[in-house]
Amino acid sequence: MPNVLTVISPSTELLHRAQRVRRGAVDLAQCSDVQRAAALEAMAVALERHGDAVVTANTLDQQAAAREGLAAPLLARLKLDGAKLADCIQGLRQVAALPDPVGRRQLHRELAAGLELERVTVPIGVLGVVFESRPDAVIQIAALAIRSGNGAILKGGREARNTCQAVVTALQEGLASCSVDPDSLDLLTSREEIMALLQLDGLVDLIVPRGSNAFVRHIQENTHIPVLGHADGVCHLYVDQRVNVDMAVAVALDAKTQYPAACNAIETLLVHRRSAQRFLPPAIQAFTAAGVTLRGDEQAMALGVPEAATPEDWGHEYLDLTLAVRVVEDLEAALEHIRRYGSRHTDVICTEDETAAARFLDTVDSAGVFHNCSSRFADGFRYGFGAEVGISTQTVPPRGPVGLEGLVTYRYRLRGHGHTVAPFACGDQRFSHRDLLET
Amino acid sequence: MPNVLTVISPSTELLHRAQRVRRGAVDLAQCSDVQRAAALEAMAVALERHGDAVVTANTLDQQAAAREGLAAPLLARLKLDGAKLADCIQGLRQVAALPDPVGRRQLHRELAAGLELERVTVPIGVLGVVFESRPDAVIQIAALAIRSGNGAILKGGREARNTCQAVVTALQEGLASCSVDPDSLDLLTSREEIMALLQLDGLVDLIVPRGSNAFVRHIQENTHIPVLGHADGVCHLYVDQRVNVDMAVAVALDAKTQYPAACNAIETLLVHRRSAQRFLPPAIQAFTAAGVTLRGDEQAMALGVPEAATPEDWGHEYLDLTLAVRVVEDLEAALEHIRRYGSRHTDVICTEDETAAARFLDTVDSAGVFHNCSSRFADGFRYGFGAEVGISTQTVPPRGPVGLEGLVTYRYRLRGHGHTVAPFACGDQRFSHRDLLET
Incomplete structure (x- = not known):
C-alpha cells in the first residue's frame, strides 16, 4: 500500500x-x-x-x-x-x-x-x-x-x-x-x-x-539517497533461427516455471519466424502441461498459442504462470523489442549461431545477458557471491546481483612530505605517475 | 539562476x-x-x-x-x-x-x-x-x-x-x-x-x-537519474599537536591560495591547542602576506587572528581568499568538527605522529584523506587519470576525481549449453564456482 x-x-x-x-x-x-x-x-x-x-x-x-x-x-x-x-x-x-x-x-x-x-x-x-x-x-x-x-x-x-x-x-x-x-x-x-x-x-x-x-x-x-535495487524484472528469452529446439524448450520452461514469482523468471518469449514452426508446437505442449497460460501475437496463435496478446502484454511482468509470445522477423527485431519493453534485468538468447549470440550479448543493455541457459541463474548465490542484498537493474554500478562487494565504496589516501601543488603548476616539478607493484 | x-x-x-x-x-x-x-x-x-x-x-x-x-x-x-x-x-x-x-x-x-x-x-x-x-x-x-x-x-x-x-x-x-x-x-x-x-x-x-x-x-x-558530481567542497586542514610548523604553514598556504576558487581549496583550518602557539603566528603572517582574510574563534583571535568567526563560518565554502580558523582540544575534536561540517570532499592532516595520521586517514569519511600534502592534489590529472569528468563527493562509487573509469558500468555474460536451474535447486547438480585463470 x-x-x-x-x-x-x-x-x-x-x-x-x-x-x-x-x-x-x-x-x-x-x-x-x-x-x-x-x-x-x-x-x-x-x-x-x-x-x-x-x-x-x-x-x-x-x-x-x-x-x-x-x-x-x-x-x-x-x-x-x-x-x-x-x-x-x-x-x-x-x-x-x-x-x-x-x-x-x-x-x-x-x-x-x-x-x-x-x-x-x-x-x-x-x-x-x-x-x-x-x-x-x-x-x-x-x-x-x-x-x-x-x-x-x-x-x-x-x-x-x-x-x-x-x-x-x-x-x-x-x-x-x-x-x-x-x-x-x-x-x-x-x-x-x-x-x-x-x-x-x-x-x-x-x-x-x-x-x-x-x-x-x-x-x-521519494528519495534523493541512492537506491540499490530494481522495480521491474521483465526478462525475455529469444529463440533464434538456428536453434536446438529441445534445448530451447527446456531452457524456456525452466526460465518460466522453476519459480515464476521471481524477478529473474521470463515474461516474454520472442521467436524468430524461421524457427517458429519447429519450436512453438513442442514449446506450447510443454508449457501447457506445466500449467502456463500463453498469450501470443497473430503468428504465434496461428501455430497454436490459444490466447491473443494485447499491446499491454509486451513489457508486462506477470510474476506468475503466464507468458507472452511474439514471433519476430529476425534477431534485430528481437533486439528492438527488448530495447523497447525490457527492464535491463536479464535477457536470454537460445541459438547455435555464435555470431548471433555475440551480437545479442554485445547489444542487449541488461545487467545479465545469457546464451543457452536459464534466466533463473541471475542470482548472487548462483554467481558464487555467497549472499546477495538484491539485484540492481540500474545502469551504474553496482549492477545485477549485489553481494558484499556492492556494500563498500572507496577512499583515496594521499601521503606526502609537505608536498604543495604550486611547483607542479608552474612546471618546476613533474608528476611521475608510477604504479607501484603490490608487495 | x-x-x-x-x-x-x-x-x-x-x-x-x-x-x-x-x-x-x-x-x-x-x-x-x-x-x-x-x-x-x-x-x-x-x-x-x-x-x-x-x-x-x-x-x-x-x-x-x-x-x-x-x-x-x-x-x-x-x-x-x-x-x-x-x-x-x-x-x-x-x-x-x-x-x-x-x-x-x-x-x-x-x-x-x-x-x-x-x-x-x-x-x-x-x-x-x-x-x-x-x-x-x-x-x-x-x-x-x-x-x-x-x-x-x-x-x-x-x-x-x-x-x-x-x-x-x-x-x-x-x-x-x-x-x-x-x-x-x-x-x-x-x-x-x-x-x-x-x-x-x-x-x-x-x-x-x-x-x-x-x-x-x-x-x-530535480532528477531521479543518478548525478555524478558534487555541490559543496568544504575541505579542512588539521594541524596536529606534533607538527613540523614550516611544512604545515607551506601546505596550508598552498591549499588555500594556489587556486582559491577550486573545490579542493581549504575553507577551514583546525589547529590543535598544543601547537596553536607555535603554528598560528607564522601562519597568520604568511596568510596575511598572501592577502588571505582570517576569521577565527576566541583562542585563534588571542593568538593574532584579526576577525571573529561566527557559527556560519564553520562549513562555509568561501571559494575566495577567506579562511576560517578554529583551535580544537585534540584530534578527536577535529574529527568531530569535520564529521559535522565537512562535505566529504578532501581533508588533510599535518602531523609528524604516524598514529594520529592513521587515525585521521581511517576515520574521516571523505573521498580524499591526505597526510602532509596539499588538498589541491585532489584532481584527476594529478592522480594520473589523464582527464576528469568532475569530482564526486557522493559516498557510493564513483567517488573523488572521476576519469574514464567512472563512465563505464559492467554487464554479466553467462554462456551455457542448455543449463537449467531446476537440477541445482533440487540438489542433483552442484555449483563449482571455480575462478578461471586469465589467459
Whole structure:
C-alpha cells in the first residue's frame, strides 16, 4: 500500500537515532576483518539463544495477520518458524565466512617522489533498509551490513513488527557481547518513519528496499539517497533461427516455471519466424502441461498459442504462470523489442549461431545477458557471491546481483612530505605517475 | 539562476532526439578501441578545420555577454580564443591516447561444467551533461564520452550558445567522417530543455552537471537519474599537536591560495591547542602576506587572528581568499568538527605522529584523506587519470576525481549449453564456482 505513504520530515528523535547509528558505524568501520566475522558469530549465537522468543513473536504476528486477512502468499513470507530460523542462522555464519570486502587496495601509485596515492575499499556508512514482510530478510541484510562494516537502520513491515523487534533485540545483544557497537543496528517501528528515513540525506548513504515492484518504485521516487535495487524484472528469452529446439524448450520452461514469482523468471518469449514452426508446437505442449497460460501475437496463435496478446502484454511482468509470445522477423527485431519493453534485468538468447549470440550479448543493455541457459541463474548465490542484498537493474554500478562487494565504496589516501601543488603548476616539478607493484 | 527553472516534461521533439542519441550510443558501444580513438582524432581535426568559426562564434557570445553585464569571472570562463582552443584540441588527443576503459573482464568464473560467467565493462549509455558557461568543457566532456563509448546530450549555458553550437557542429562533422554515428552527440539549446533533460529516465543514464554549487544542488534535487558530481567542497586542514610548523604553514598556504576558487581549496583550518602557539603566528603572517582574510574563534583571535568567526563560518565554502580558523582540544575534536561540517570532499592532516595520521586517514569519511600534502592534489590529472569528468563527493562509487573509469558500468555474460536451474535447486547438480585463470 505504498500510495498511502506521504512525505514526512524526520522527527528530532529519528535524527538522534540516525546520528547514533552513524557514530556506531564509524566505530564499526575501524573494526578488523576478524572482529566483524566474530560479531556475526555472536549474532548467530544470540539468535540461537533467543530462538524461542523469536518464534513466539512470529506466532503473534501470524495470528494478527490472519485475523486481518493478510493474503496467503504474504502470510507464507511472514512465517519464521524454528526450521526457517535455523536456516537464517546458518546463512549468517556463511556470510561470516565470506572474504572481507573492506580494506582492499585498488590502486597504489607514486604521483611524485615521496607522494603516494592509494585507493582502498571502505564501508559505505549507514544503510537504510526497508522491507515488506519477510522478517528473515532482516537477519540476512543485517549480516551483510555488519560483515561489510556498515551500520543499518531497518524498517520491517507492520505485519512483522513483533518478529523484527525480537530479531533485532537478539542481534543487538549479540553485538553487545563483542567489539562491535550495538548502536550500529537500529529498528524503526512506526509507519511514518519509512518516509522520514528516505529524507535522511547525509545520515543514510544507501537505501535498500525489499518488496513489491510498486513498493520499490515508490521508494525510488521519494528519495534523493541512492537506491540499490530494481522495480521491474521483465526478462525475455529469444529463440533464434538456428536453434536446438529441445534445448530451447527446456531452457524456456525452466526460465518460466522453476519459480515464476521471481524477478529473474521470463515474461516474454520472442521467436524468430524461421524457427517458429519447429519450436512453438513442442514449446506450447510443454508449457501447457506445466500449467502456463500463453498469450501470443497473430503468428504465434496461428501455430497454436490459444490466447491473443494485447499491446499491454509486451513489457508486462506477470510474476506468475503466464507468458507472452511474439514471433519476430529476425534477431534485430528481437533486439528492438527488448530495447523497447525490457527492464535491463536479464535477457536470454537460445541459438547455435555464435555470431548471433555475440551480437545479442554485445547489444542487449541488461545487467545479465545469457546464451543457452536459464534466466533463473541471475542470482548472487548462483554467481558464487555467497549472499546477495538484491539485484540492481540500474545502469551504474553496482549492477545485477549485489553481494558484499556492492556494500563498500572507496577512499583515496594521499601521503606526502609537505608536498604543495604550486611547483607542479608552474612546471618546476613533474608528476611521475608510477604504479607501484603490490608487495 | 537555477531558481527560475521549473519542472518541465520532455517535448515529443526532445524525446525523439534523445531516442536518436540512444540509438547512436548503442552503435557506438559496438565500436572498437581503435575506432573510438580514431573518432577523437577526427573530432580534433574537425575542430582545427572549424577553428575560425568557433572563435568567431565565441566573440559574438562574449560581446553579447558584455552588453548584458555578465560578471568578469564568468566572462573569463566564457572566453575561447585560438590559444585556449588549441589547448582543448591537445586535451582531446590526450584523451584519445588514454587506455580503453571498455571491455575489461573483471570476473571470469565457471559456475558449473560448461556454464561460464564473465563480468565485462561496458559503456553506461547516454550522458546528460549540463554546463554553466565554460564552452571548453563541452569539448572535454564530449571527448571523454566518446572515448568511453557513451552518447551525450549536451546543454551549455545560454551565454555560450553560439560557441557551443559551432563546437558541436565541428565535433559531429568529425564523427561523420569516421565510423562513429554523429547522432551520438546532440546539443540542446533552449533553457526549458535543461529541466526536461532531467526527466528523461530510461533515455539518459547519468547526469553530469558542471557549474556552481547552487546549480549542481538544484540539478541533484530535480532528477531521479543518478548525478555524478558534487555541490559543496568544504575541505579542512588539521594541524596536529606534533607538527613540523614550516611544512604545515607551506601546505596550508598552498591549499588555500594556489587556486582559491577550486573545490579542493581549504575553507577551514583546525589547529590543535598544543601547537596553536607555535603554528598560528607564522601562519597568520604568511596568510596575511598572501592577502588571505582570517576569521577565527576566541583562542585563534588571542593568538593574532584579526576577525571573529561566527557559527556560519564553520562549513562555509568561501571559494575566495577567506579562511576560517578554529583551535580544537585534540584530534578527536577535529574529527568531530569535520564529521559535522565537512562535505566529504578532501581533508588533510599535518602531523609528524604516524598514529594520529592513521587515525585521521581511517576515520574521516571523505573521498580524499591526505597526510602532509596539499588538498589541491585532489584532481584527476594529478592522480594520473589523464582527464576528469568532475569530482564526486557522493559516498557510493564513483567517488573523488572521476576519469574514464567512472563512465563505464559492467554487464554479466553467462554462456551455457542448455543449463537449467531446476537440477541445482533440487540438489542433483552442484555449483563449482571455480575462478578461471586469465589467459
